[in-house]
Structures are given as C-alpha cells and as structure tokens.
Amino acid sequence: KEITSLVTLIMGLVNDEIPKSKLPERSPKFLAVSKGEQFLHTNNCLGCHKLDGDGGAIWASTEDWLREVADETNAEDRSLVQSFSPPLLDTQGRKTQPQWLLNWFKNISMVRPHLQVRMPSFNFTDKEWNNLISYFQHKDDLNLAYENPHDFKLKSSSYKAGERIAEMGACNNCHFYGDEKPKQTALTWAPNLVLSKDRLRTDWLQEFFSNPQDVMPGTKMPAPYIPTEEPT
Structure with a gap:
C-alpha cells in the first residue's frame, strides 16, 4: 500500500505548465469564434x-401555432415551420453584408413583413455587435469590414436578362x-427582395x-x- 502511494506521488509530480504544443492556436479566427460563442x-x-x-x-411554439391556424400537415412541414421561425444563423458570415448587419442590429427593421414577431432590440455597444459579426465571418472563413456594392447598369443586357428570369420564375409569387x-x-411568403442589394452578399446569392x-x-x-439559353 505504501509503495502504491509512493508511485502515485511520483507519477503526480508533473510540471503545472501546459506545453504550448498542447494549447489551441490563439489565431484571429480562434479568438473571434471564442468570443462569438460566449x-x-x-x-x-x-x-x-x-x-x-x-x-x-421556440420552434415548438411555431409548430403549435401552425396547428392552430392551419392543420397538422403544415405543422409537420419543416420548411414551413422554418419560414415562420427566427432565421437560421448558418452561413450568416457568407450571407450578409457586414455594414448592413451592424446597422440592422442597432435599428431592428422588417425583413419578413408577414411576421409580427420581431427580434428585440439590445443595448449592446458597436464593439459587441462587431465582435458577433466577426464571429459569423471567421466561422465562414471570411474577414470583411466592407464590400463595394454590386455594380450594375439598368440598361445592360445582364440586368434585362435578370428581369426576364425573375418574371419567368415568378419570384413575386412568394x-x-x-x-x-x-x-x-401567406403560408408561402418570403423575405422582401428590395432589401437584397444592401443586405446580401453577391457570392452567397450565387x-x-x-x-x-x-x-x-x-x-x-x-x-x-435558369434557362440554358440567354433570355431575350
């Protein structure tokens, strides 16, 4: 018993300092993600x-509400439940323009006009909001402060082709x-397209x-x- 205790003591005599090789790399991405998760x-x-x-x-409450206003089938439709619930945060860094997101956090406004429930306003500082935006971006392997608006000309063939595709795809149905x-x-309604230019990143949209x-x-x-031939 004494020998076992001695061995335990000796094996426990280790350096309290953890080798740097065993610590996670404190890179900008690691720090941004750690702050964001916290x-x-x-x-x-x-x-x-x-x-x-x-x-x-909160999604469970959305399901209950859909059962009440629609029926059981709609309550079990995951895409429908998702469309009436707070948005997914996946790909938020790739998806959203950072300047728009900061402005929106500071002044919450409508993106999906058919929903009466809104994200509450929080009295966070610009630094705290920017830390969250940095988290979203680093999580998606980006680090953007500002992007130039997508350049376009109303009379260009590309713009007119886009108009035609939107018409053929009946985007305004939803x-x-x-x-x-x-x-x-209303069960099919989707976000306001007018906000897309300032809100969404071109790469993510594509x-x-x-x-x-x-x-x-x-x-x-x-x-x-998307037609195989260029719309006319």
Whole structure:
C-alpha cells in the first residue's frame, strides 16, 4: 500500500505548465469564434435561433401555432415551420453584408413583413455587435469590414436578362417587393427582395441560387429556373 502511494506521488509530480504544443492556436479566427460563442451562450441567442443544428427551442411554439391556424400537415412541414421561425444563423458570415448587419442590429427593421414577431432590440455597444459579426465571418472563413456594392447598369443586357428570369420564375409569387405583397397565400411568403442589394452578399446569392437546400437545409426556396439559353 505504501509503495502504491509512493508511485502515485511520483507519477503526480508533473510540471503545472501546459506545453504550448498542447494549447489551441490563439489565431484571429480562434479568438473571434471564442468570443462569438460566449456571446451567443451568455445572451441565449440559440433559444430562438438555430446554428449548426443546435438551438431553436421556440420552434415548438411555431409548430403549435401552425396547428392552430392551419392543420397538422403544415405543422409537420419543416420548411414551413422554418419560414415562420427566427432565421437560421448558418452561413450568416457568407450571407450578409457586414455594414448592413451592424446597422440592422442597432435599428431592428422588417425583413419578413408577414411576421409580427420581431427580434428585440439590445443595448449592446458597436464593439459587441462587431465582435458577433466577426464571429459569423471567421466561422465562414471570411474577414470583411466592407464590400463595394454590386455594380450594375439598368440598361445592360445582364440586368434585362435578370428581369426576364425573375418574371419567368415568378419570384413575386412568394417574395415581397417593397410594399407590393406576394401573389400567393401567406403560408408561402418570403423575405422582401428590395432589401437584397444592401443586405446580401453577391457570392452567397450565387451559391444559394445554385442549390438552395444545400446552403440552407429546409428552406422553402426551390432551385430557380435558369434557362440554358440567354433570355431575350
């Protein structure tokens, strides 16, 4: 017994200092992600939102509401529940223009006009909001402070082709366009397209249009119709 105790003592005589090789690299990405995760946890952001499949406790309330206003089938439709719930935070760094996001955090405004529930305003400093934006970006391997607006000309063939594709794809069946309501019922309604230019990043939009389900699993957005020949 005494020998065992002595061996235990000797084996326990280790250097208290952890070798640097065993510590995580304190890179800008590591620090940004660590701060962001702490912010999300401290402020219970995942009580409403989902990220990497976690969180979204409020979704159960959305299901109950859909049962009440629609029916059981709609309550079990995950894409429908998702469209009436707080947005997913996945790909937020790739998706959203950082300057727009900062302005929106400081002055919460409507993105989905058909929803009466709004994200509450929080009295956080610009530094705290920017730390959260930095978290979203570093999580998506980006580090952007500002991006130039997408350059376009109203009379260009590219713009006119885009108008034609939007018309052929009937985007206004589901999406708001300014004050103009979608043509279909409220269960299909989607975000206001007028905000897209300032709100969304061009690279993310191109990725999203190519495969909406891959970028935002569960979205109601179908893969848009893209003609093989240039629209006229």
